[in-house]
Amino acid sequence: MIHENEVIMLLLGVGVLIFILTSRLRLKQIPASNILTAAFYIAFASWVSTVLEGLFLEGLFNYVEHICYAVGSILLAVWCRKAFATKKETA
């Protein structure tokens, strides 16, 4: 069963994805940008899994969703460490 909030999450995610893809050249100037974008792509995968979970293979996509959340969060933590620590040192 598909929940409304999951579809909204996915649509918002698609909007952000489009924004990232159109600005990818400028986004390369963000410190450790590859980690941040990787974290987002994984988060996006989790939102897709959430929606797919309601359609078929509920168990599998539920696993994928939570794994993606975990991996995305780890990458986000690594990015926070790298991006802002770098900024502080250079400052």
Add this chain to the structure above:
Amino acid sequence: MHPHPVVIFDIITFLACLTALVFLCKSSIHAKQHRTQLLFSGLLVFTLLCYSFCLILEWSRVTSRLDILENFIGVLAPMWWAFVFYAFLKEITEKNLRESEARLYELFDEAPIGYHELDTEGRITHINKTELKMLGYKYEEMLGRPVWEFVIEEETSRQAVIDKLSGAIPPGQALERTLRQKNGNTLPVLCEDRLLHDDFGNITGIRSTIQNISKRKQAEYDREQLMETLASKNKELESILYVTSHDLRAPLVNIQGFSHELSLSCEQVRSALRDRKKSADTDEKLQTALNKDIPEALGFITNSASRMESLLSGLLRLSRLGTAALNIESLDMNTLLADVTKSTEYQIKQAGATVKVEPLPPCRGDSSQINQVFTNILNNALKYLDDTRPGMIRVYAKAEYGRNVYCVEDNGVGIAPDHKEKIFEIFYRLEPDKKHGEGLGLTIVKHILERHNGNIRVESKPGVGSKFFISLPSV
């Protein structure tokens, strides 16, 4: 109760978010920049932390009433992601814009040409560093002043600027102007301008570019000088060629003529020897030919050959002057003139003249060649003294436009106006029948002075005397 395996991933998510939040909190303490990015990153991490916490609580069955909160928090996550990216992009764009402006300003300021902008009244509103450097002013010294105040052709420039601003005449293509530098010097420039307009097409000012063309002007001047020198040398060469061919022809004609005479005399001798037995006056003819005609012809031939040799050696000396290396140094002219008068002491006594040398300033030149200059002029002065009065030669000097002008003044026969320029020509002599010489003295003087960046001129009145002015670079 065994936890569902999915909860493990939620716990990992929770712990990762917690760690990220700690990093962000630590960074925010020292952060002076990127506060917006830190805030949105913190909100994103906090949202994910809350979301994972809700999932953990849900799975652990502590409460089952978190669905609404979980759904709300879940929707917030993509929004915070968007804000994080947006915050960074905004900062990157602003930074790029600042850098671009700085580059543009640097380009304007450090351009190899000068730039300035004028308002509608012709006052300077912007000026770049290159132009300030060109003119030697400070920014505030030029700002707000009418541009024509810095132009030598002030009135022309003022009128042109006003006409352009009023739209009466189109902006100039490339005008050569002379600008006034702060130190009083002038600077030739090439000025190009274009009109500035507002959104409605009204003229709001003029933007001009200024190129320093002093090097080009100097090169043009040098080229003109070179062309003049070349033309003068060509003329001189033509003159040398003409005079040489003319003067060398005279002895040749003599040699030819007297060789013919000699041949006739020889024929006479042969004829006399044949008729010796027949005629009584043969001996007399023989005597005349052998004692008069033949020696006379031989004498003329020898003299002509000597004259030719003298002319050719003179030419050689003149050509050597042009290639001899110069040892330019500071010359004590008092010592040099003392040497010259000492070396011509015999001629001075012979002429019964008095030579008076006044204190002379030093100059720059090659000692031996400048010695040659004054020796030649002094010899000339002695040679052309007036026999009807005691000879008097005076040497003195004066400073003129950063140069020293030495004057050798005599009370000799003087030079007629027609001969004033000719006396410097090669092989030219004033009184060839009365005075000995090759006609090279003053030609050599002129050549030497040209090589020393000097010059010579003469003032003279026939029957009164002459003044030779020799200009040489001062020390």
